[in-house]
Amino acid sequence: MGGAINNPSRPIDGVVHTPLRRIVDERGMVMHHLNHLSPTFKGFEESYISKTYPGKLKAWKLHRKMTQNFCVPVGRMHFVLFDARDDSPTKGEINEFVLDDADQYALLCIPPGIWYGFECLGIETALIVNVSNVYYDPTEALKLDPFDASIPYSGWTNEKP
Amino acid sequence: MGGAINNPSRPIDGVVHTPLRRIVDERGMVMHHLNHLSPTFKGFEESYISKTYPGKLKAWKLHRKMTQNFCVPVGRMHFVLFDARDDSPTKGEINEFVLDDADQYALLCIPPGIWYGFECLGIETALIVNVSNVYYDPTEALKLDPFDASIPYSGWTNEKP
Numbered sequence: 001m002g003g004a005i006n007n008p009s010r011p012i013d014g015v016v017h018t019p020l021r022r023i024v025d026e027r028g029m030v031m032h033h034l035n036h037l038s039p040t041f042k043g044f045e046e047s048y049i050s051k052t053y054p055g056k057l058k059a060w061k062l063h064r065k066m067t068q069n070f071c072v073p074v075g076r077m078h079f080v081l082f083d084a085r086d087d088s089p090t091k092g093e094i095n096e097f098v099l100d101d102a103d104q105y106a107l108l109c110i111p112p113g114i115w116y117g118f119e120c121l122g123i124e125t126a127l128i129v130n131v132s133n134v135y136y137d138p139t140e141a142l143k144l145d146p147f148d149a150s151i152p153y154s155g156w157t158n159e160k161p
Numbered sequence: 162m163g164g165a166i167n168n169p170s171r172p173i174d175g176v177v178h179t180p181l182r183r184i185v186d187e188r189g190m191v192m193h194h195l196n197h198l199s200p201t202f203k204g205f206e207e208s209y210i211s212k213t214y215p216g217k218l219k220a221w222k223l224h225r226k227m228t229q230n231f232c233v234p235v236g237r238m239h240f241v242l243f244d245a246r247d248d249s250p251t252k253g254e255i256n257e258f259v260l261d262d263a264d265q266y267a268l269l270c271i272p273p274g275i276w277y278g279f280e281c282l283g284i285e286t287a288l289i290v291n292v293s294n295v296y297y298d299p300t301e302a303l304k305l306d307p308f309d310a311s312i313p314y315s316g317w318t319n320e321k322p
Contacts, residue, residue: 044205056188
């Protein structure tokens with residue numbers, strides 16, 4: 001489905017996957033996320049956290065205005081993105097990413113206009129921390145069922161249609 | 162030590178403890194943190210995550226410029242704050258807070274000039290998410306040993322002097 005996970009053969013235009021640093025000591029660690037000089041930072045209007053239980057899936061969602069900057073500091077999450085933008089050079093592409101709190105600790109920037117969904121992998125509740133440039137506004141978000149026929153993806157592992 | 166945990170008899174001037182919402186469903190939850198209209202929001206320069214293992218303590222630290230906006234979306238953390246500001250109406254006060262991912266899910270705003278430390282309670286690694294108005298700058302932070310005699314606190318539960 002569009003190349004290797006975390007290394008798509010055709011990266012969706014505007015989607016950026018960047019490994020992040022973790023500074024570890026005997027008490028725990030500090031995990032980088034985002035700062036005002038980060039290339040994908042588009043302004044701050046809200047920071048929030050999203051927990052997903054093992055075996056659960058949240059899909060599909062699209063934001064018309066919001067740029068998301070996700071990291072997964074606990075657990076492991078599988079992200080699927082679909083580019084449905086008419087004016088995009090990568091229209092129709094699917095990209096997949098797996099982010100976790102260890103070797104795959106990374107920032108995933110999702111620009112507006114991309115359908116995305118995610119599912120928790122493994123037995124630990126997974127956490128997304130997001131910094132967004134648009135304060136929560138239900139009118140700028142669209143939703144579809146995880147198995148809606150308009151998105152050409154059938155690889156979810158936590159649910160079958 | 163200065164009144165009840167999460168309800169100090171003399172709240173340190175500028176410290177704000179605000180319960181936060183969690184929106185729960187069968188797949189997980191969305192947990193509020195901070196937005197650009199929040200009363201304690203002082204601007205965005207960095208978002209980061211700090212993990213502390215069970216039994217571990219991180220103290221003391223003071224930021225000269227940075228306002229911190231902490232929440233604890235995983236686990237449970239005990240925070241101790243000491244006001245050493247010469248010009249503060251609450252100079253010399255100790256305040257204590259316990260934040261967690263359940264009934265005590267809350268925002269803790271710590272203004273500049275406050276000594277603070279925290280320890281992980283329980284058996285789950287605890288997580289702090291912070292949005293700060295100052296990008297990491299080691300020259301604006303001061304440190305002291307957890308049992309330094311200049312801070313009148315001896316209640317840490319994870320370590321004894």
